Amino acid sequence: MSEKIHRPDETFYVAPKEPPASRRPPALTIGPVGWLRKNLFSGVGNTLMTGITISLIVAFLYELITWSIVKADWNVVNNTMRLMMVGLYPIDQIWRIQLIAVLLVFLSGLGVGVWGGNARGFFIISLIIIIAALIIPLGAERIEPPSIRFIVTSTDPNGPILFVGDEGDTVGLTVEPIDDNAVAKQESPFTGFIENSAGASSSRALWNNAKAQVVAGKLDLSQYNLQMTVQLLDSKGKVLDESLSTPAHRVVNFEFKLPANGWYIVQVLRDDTGDAIFSSVDGLQLPVAAARALPNTGFAWVRIDGVNAMSAQQADVEQRTKTYGGLPTIQCPSTAECRRQLLEENVRYEGSRTFKAFLKTQLDPFLAEIIQALIVGFVVMLVAYSLGNFAKQSRNPASKKLVSRAAIIGWVIFFPLSWMLLSGFKNATTLHPFLELPQVAQSLWGGLILTIVLTFVSLTFAFPIGILLALGRRSKLPIISLFCVLFIEIVRGVPLITILFMAKFIVPYFAKSLSDTELLIRLLVGLTLFTAAYNAEVVRGGLQIIPKGQIEAAQALGLNPFATNVFIVLPQALRAVIPAIMSQSVSLFKDTTLVSIVGLFEFLGMIELIVNGQQVYRPYQREAYLFIGVIYFIISYIMSSLSRRLEESGAGTVRKMRKA
Amino acid sequence: MSEQSNSNGSGYIIECQDVNKWYGEFHVLKDINVKVKEREVVVVIGPSGSGKSTLIRCINRLEEHQEGNIIVDGIELSNDLKNINLIRRETGMVFQSFNLFPHLTVMQNITLAQRYVRRRPRRDAEDMARQLLQRVGIPEQANKYPGQLSGGQQQRVAIARALAMQPKIMLFDEPTSALDPEMIKEVLDVMKELARSGMTMLVVTHEMGFAREVADRVIFMDSGRIVEIGTPEHFFENPNHERTKLFLSQIL
Numbered sequence: 001m002s003e004k005i006h007r008p009d010e011t012f013y014v015a016p017k018e019p020p021a022s023r024r025p026p027a028l029t030i031g032p033v034g035w036l037r038k039n040l041f042s043g044v045g046n047t048l049m050t051g052i053t054i055s056l057i058v059a060f061l062y063e064l065i066t067w068s069i070v071k072a073d074w075n076v077v078n079n080t081m082r083l084m085m086v087g088l089y090p091i092d093q094i095w096r097i098q099l100i101a102v103l104l105v106f107l108s109g110l111g112v113g114v115w116g117g118n119a120r121g122f123f124i125i126s127l128i129i130i131i132a133a134l135i136i137p138l139g140a141e142r143i144e145p146p147s148i149r150f151i152v153t154s155t156d157p158n159g160p161i162l163f164v165g166d167e168g169d170t171v172g173l174t175v176e177p178i179d180d181n182a183v184a185k186q187e188s189p190f191t192g193f194i195e196n197s198a199g200a201s202s203s204r205a206l207w208n209n210a211k212a213q214v215v216a217g218k219l220d221l222s223q224y225n226l227q228m229t230v231q232l233l234d235s236k237g238k239v240l241d242e243s244l245s246t247p248a249h250r251v252v253n254f255e256f257k258l259p260a261n262g263w264y265i266v267q268v269l270r271d272d273t274g275d276a277i278f279s280s281v282d283g284l285q286l287p288v289a290a291a292r293a294l295p296n297t298g299f300a301w302v303r304i305d306g307v308n309a310m311s312a313q314q315a316d317v318e319q320r321t322k323t324y325g326g327l328p329t330i331q332c333p334s335t336a337e338c339r340r341q342l343l344e345e346n347v348r349y350e351g352s353r354t355f356k357a358f359l360k361t362q363l364d365p366f367l368a369e370i371i372q373a374l375i376v377g378f379v380v381m382l383v384a385y386s387l388g389n390f391a392k393q394s395r396n397p398a399s400k401k402l403v404s405r406a407a408i409i410g411w412v413i414f415f416p417l418s419w420m421l422l423s424g425f426k427n428a429t430t431l432h433p434f435l436e437l438p439q440v441a442q443s444l445w446g447g448l449i450l451t452i453v454l455t456f457v458s459l460t461f462a463f464p465i466g467i468l469l470a471l472g473r474r475s476k477l478p479i480i481s482l483f484c485v486l487f488i489e490i491v492r493g494v495p496l497i498t499i500l501f502m503a504k505f506i507v508p509y510f511a512k513s514l515s516d517t518e519l520l521i522r523l524l525v526g527l528t529l530f531t532a533a534y535n536a537e538v539v540r541g542g543l544q545i546i547p548k549g550q551i552e553a554a555q556a557l558g559l560n561p562f563a564t565n566v567f568i569v570l571p572q573a574l575r576a577v578i579p580a581i582m583s584q585s586v587s588l589f590k591d592t593t594l595v596s597i598v599g600l601f602e603f604l605g606m607i608e609l610i611v612n613g614q615q616v617y618r619p620y621q622r623e624a625y626l627f628i629g630v631i632y633f634i635i636s637y638i639m640s641s642l643s644r645r646l647e648e649s650g651a652g653t654v655r656k657m658r659k660a
Numbered sequence: 661m662s663e664q665s666n667s668n669g670s671g672y673i674i675e676c677q678d679v680n681k682w683y684g685e686f687h688v689l690k691d692i693n694v695k696v697k698e699r700e701v702v703v704v705i706g707p708s709g710s711g712k713s714t715l716i717r718c719i720n721r722l723e724e725h726q727e728g729n730i731i732v733d734g735i736e737l738s739n740d741l742k743n744i745n746l747i748r749r750e751t752g753m754v755f756q757s758f759n760l761f762p763h764l765t766v767m768q769n770i771t772l773a774q775r776y777v778r779r780r781p782r783r784d785a786e787d788m789a790r791q792l793l794q795r796v797g798i799p800e801q802a803n804k805y806p807g808q809l810s811g812g813q814q815q816r817v818a819i820a821r822a823l824a825m826q827p828k829i830m831l832f833d834e835p836t837s838a839l840d841p842e843m844i845k846e847v848l849d850v851m852k853e854l855a856r857s858g859m860t861m862l863v864v865t866h867e868m869g870f871a872r873e874v875a876d877r878v879i880f881m882d883s884g885r886i887v888e889i890g891t892p893e894h895f896f897e898n899p900n901h902e903r904t905k906l907f908l909s910q911i912l
Contacts, residue, residue: 552722553759553818557773557825558748560741567772571763 068626069362070352075344076620077627078365079312080610084628087446087601091314096421096437097449101373102380107414109381110407113388114400148347149176149303150195151203152228152268153210154296160233160267161195163307163342164324165258172305173232173243173266177250179224179298184214193309193361196348197340204348210299224250224298227271227289232256235263235328244277245300246289263328266304272296309344311365348619415460422453442520446601448631453520454592454602458527459585465528466535467574471565473540484536491533497594499526504598523595531588538580542573575647582643586636603628673698673829673860674719679728681714688714689725690884698828701861703871703892706881707907712864715881716831719862720751733828749777752822756834758814760806760821766793767802770821778825785824792820796850812843816850823854830854832863868911872896880904 028034040050068074077084086097150161152175165171178184195203213219224247231242241256258264271277276291310320327341340346344365353361367374391403422445424437445453472484491499503526504519546569554564574581596605607628611621674696681689688711696702704712717723718730721737721744730737732747761769770789774780780788793799796816798809806814815835822830832851836844848870855861855874865871871878871892878895880888880903888901899905 547757547759549755549757549759550761553753553755553761554773555722556720556748556751556753557821558745558777559773560745563776567776568761572761575763 069355069358071349072362072623072626073349073620074362074366074623074627076611076617076624078362078369079345080617081369083447083610084603084606085447086449087606088444089446089449090440090444093424093438093440096424098373100418100421102376103410103414103418105377105380106384107407107410109384110388110403110410113385113390114392114403114407115388147303147305148193148195148307148309148342149203149301151206152226152270152300152302153206154226154270154298156201156206160265160330161304161340161342162263162265162327163304164262164310164320165264165307167258167260169258170255170306171232171258171264172253172255172303173230173241174253174301174303174305175228175230175243175245175251176301176303177224177226177245177298178210178300179221179250181214181221184211184221192303192350192353193347194350195342195346197343197346204350207299221298224300225292225294226250226296226298226300227292228300229269229271230302231267231269233265233267233330234259235265235325237265237328237330240264244288247292248290250300262324265328265330266302267330268302270296304342307342309342309347309361312343312345345617415456419453419457422449442518443600445520447606448603450600451589451592451602451604452635454524454527454595455585455589457524458531458588461528462531462535462588463581465532467539467570469532469536470539470543473536474543488533488536491530492537496527496530496591497597499530500594500598502526519598520600523598523600527588527592527595531584534584535581538577538584539573541580542575542577543569545576546573578643578647582640582646586639589636589639590632603631671697673733674862675729675731676715676719677729677731679715679718679725679730681711681718681723681725681727688884689718692728692886694879694886694889696829696860696862698860699858700876701855701859701863701874702877702879703875704862704864704879704881705866705868705871705907706887709883710881711884712881713833716753716833716862716864719829719831720748720753722753749825750828751831752825752827752829753831754815754818754822754833754835756837758806758811758818758838760814760818762806765803765805766798766809766817769806769817770824773821774824788824789820792823793817795823795853796820797846810843811839812846815839815843815847819847819850819854829860829862832861832865834864834866836865836867866911868896880907882907 024030028037041047082091082094086094089097194207200206210219210221214221227244227246229242229244230252232240234240240259241254243252243254245252271289272294274292274294277289279288310316349361388403388407391399394400421437422440423442424439425435426439469484469488472480473488475481475484500523503522507522550568550572551564554568559567592602593604595602596608601609607624611617611624617624672695674694676692676694679689679692680687692715694702694715704715706712714723718725718737719732725737733750735743735747737743737747760766761772764772767786767789770792771782771785774785774788775782778785790799790802793802796819798813798816801809801813801817806817809817819830819835835851836847839847844867848867851861851863851870852874863870863875875892877889878892879886880895880899880901882903888895888899888904890899895904896908899908
């Protein structure tokens with residue numbers, strides 16, 4: 001038939017009774033290979049773009065990650081965690097915030113359990129986090145503590161330095177003379193921690209100063225003429241071991257095994273006399289160091305090995321006092337220096353560090369801060385998840401309904417309850433003892449918890465107000481629609497910061513009765529109205545896409561306008577605008593940072609307070625801002641994944657089908 | 661016509677007297693006078709833009725007429741919202757584009773108005789829905805969403821949704837125009853069954869076969885006027901008006 005020309009009047013094509021068997025598509029067009037070919041390497045241009053983009057991403061991430069591990073000093077985060085998270089909230093009341101967090105985790109777990117969803121991936125991620133959280137600090141225990149150096153100069157003996165040690169620990173003390181000008185000209189001549197307590201006499205300041213002078217040619221490090229005794233003392237001031245470093249024998253090094261748990265002291269006695277030193281052995285005076293010409297010149301490092309820098313957190317200080325006793329008092333030339341401790345915030349990393357050192361000195365303290373919370377969180381989440389999932393799997397549909405209802409009620413109660421827990425009651429003592437929650441002034445709220453309060457309270461109220469404004473703007477009554485249009489346009493025409501300033505300064509000026517209202521409430525009202533105006537426009541966009549036929553069908557069935565809106569129009573319109581509403585919400589979450597300008601210290605404001613207000617943390621702005629950037633990203637990410645889940649759930653014209 | 665349940669006793673369930681309507685300056689309905697008896701099936705035909713849809717949309721007040729009276733089941737249509745809702749309760753409507761609620765399942769589509777407007781308990785509403793789905797021939801689709809159904813199935817759900825309110829009158833606005841030829845029949849079969857069961861029906865359609873088989877009377881409209889009213893036999897075999905003859909010659 002195929003060689004004939006097809007003429008309808010002569011022959012007709014008739015399909016064979018058996019249709020041709022299905023074949024697989026060509027191998028190179030399907031599967032991962034097909035995906036790569038189609039999406040990443042479909043042509044020269046595409047391949048080039050892929051290459052450039054991937055190299056850019058890799059280069060950026062490589063720099064960021066190596067810097068984070070090798071150079072950055074995250075102790076600014078580890079040491080100020082409480083301030084960043086809860087601000088000045090009283091320490092003895094923090095359990096209230098912890099309770100809120102536990103409730104939140106419980107409700108989330110219950111919700112995921114009973115309403116299902118992507119439970120498996122969620123479960124696997126949780127497990128990975130648990131295991132990582134458990135393993136890393138355990139492994140880190142076996143890692144050697146880092147070396148810590150402090151500088152000795154011809155004018156500044158820099159010590160004594162106090163630390164705690166356990167019985168059997170080996171402490172090493174080494175004198176490393178700095179007598180080579182070339183070393184000082186390198187950018188990072190050595191790797192390790194150096195003492196960096198505040199002030200011009202910190203090792204770091206002295207060393208930087210010396211480096212600058214060498215580079216300028218005003219200082220010659222090879223003119224080394226230092227003589228000193230490095231001593232290890234116990235808490236009573238008794239010398240346990242010592243060693244003499246002279247210009248002739250500069251490098252000295254000794255190790256000492258600690259006899260007991262307790263405080264120890266490293267002290268450097270510089271010999272400013274220039275006389276020869278004799279040591280008496282069996283009645284003979286033997287010269288140890290020859291006489292030398294003064295003055296003392298030069299710089300040397302004293303390196304302490306086998307000792308951990310200590311946490312300055314109050315709880316850790318109390319624990320330390322319990323285990324090792326109080327701070328020893330020792331005699332020393334200048335009283336100000338005598339109680340200098342080897343605290344984490346007094347040492348700073350110089351040069352680059354190994355991954356092991358990163359685990360020990362950076363990640364371990366961080367995990368130590370959060371590990372308990374992490375474990376409690378996971379346990380609570382798993383319990384709640386199992387409960388919800390058990391009800392879901394149960395044969396009895398009533399139990400699913402019960403748990404599902406309990407979860408909804410829990411969420412409804414959660415927000416007012418959290419507010420109550422956070423703020424407490426004015427006259428707490430006169431209430432039932434169960435409710436004895438002393439009031440915590442809102443000016444003490446701060447950090448991440450304040451950011452979250454600002455975001456979620458204003459979102460909760462802005463959403464319904466926005467819907468009402470959108471409906472009002474479409475109203476047939478001109479007065480209502482005019483009011484809504486005016487409100488929306490005025491609020492949208494003004495920067496948020498202006499609204500916040502109005503809430504802070506102008507509202508109390510106009511309305512005296514409102515000046516007593518806490519600033520936080522006034523700012524919340526401002527944020528709420530601001531977001532409501534934007535939400536109104538988004539919702540209006542959603543209302544406009546609902547076909548007229550939907551409303552007519554509802555009317556034809558006898559539904560009144562209220563029911564038409566509630567059952568037919570809004571469910572569809574709101575679902576259509578979930579992405580826009582969520583992006584509005586994420587944007588509000590980030591905009592809350594502006595309240596720090598009008599005097600509330602939310603997450604970003606608190607960080608600024610820490611890095612600008614405390615001298616020890618001033619060098620670590622990069623670390624601090626990177627950390628909060630990551631936290632902001634994580635929370636924004638959670639919000640947008642929630643919105644994606646919402647979009648995929650339910651049904652409707654604009655339902656996004658879930659991928660199989 | 662044994663039942664005379666309409667309260668005004670005139671014997672007519674729908675009465676339009678000198679109804680006029682304008683869209684802005686455009687005169688869509690011109691002096692419409694129609695009376696429909698209970699249990700009667702009336703088919704409205706005519707070229708596009710002749711005002712057929714507007715006419716039946718005026719009957720349940722989806723469109724507002726500016727002059728004349730429309731009395732449905734003894735209640736006069738006015739701006740009184742209470743009257744409008746009373747009339748809408750008694751009038752079911754089926755649209756060309758189905759207008760099912762896409763965010764609700766078939767079951768929810770059918771039970772929503774029953775529960776909210778008729779205040780029927782959930783169980784009764786669902787029983788009613790199941791009976792009606794059985795009647796329109798798709799009992800197995802109750803838990804699907806409209807988007808998962810074919811056009812014919814969707815239109816049958818829309819009919820079931822309107823019937824669930826137990827209306828006295830059913831208005832059909834070109835119910836088969838948006839359907840594939842293969843699906844038109846399943847919808848027409850449901851409508852025929854409904855007509856046989858004695859429902860008062862006012863149908864705008866281009867299905868002449870349906871009109872000929874089922875209609876008690878046929879109304880022909882052109883340019884907002886009623887040109888001719890008559891029995892199908894009279895209308896199709898022996899129309900009076902030139903305009904009707906022209907129309908029929910073009911479509912038959």
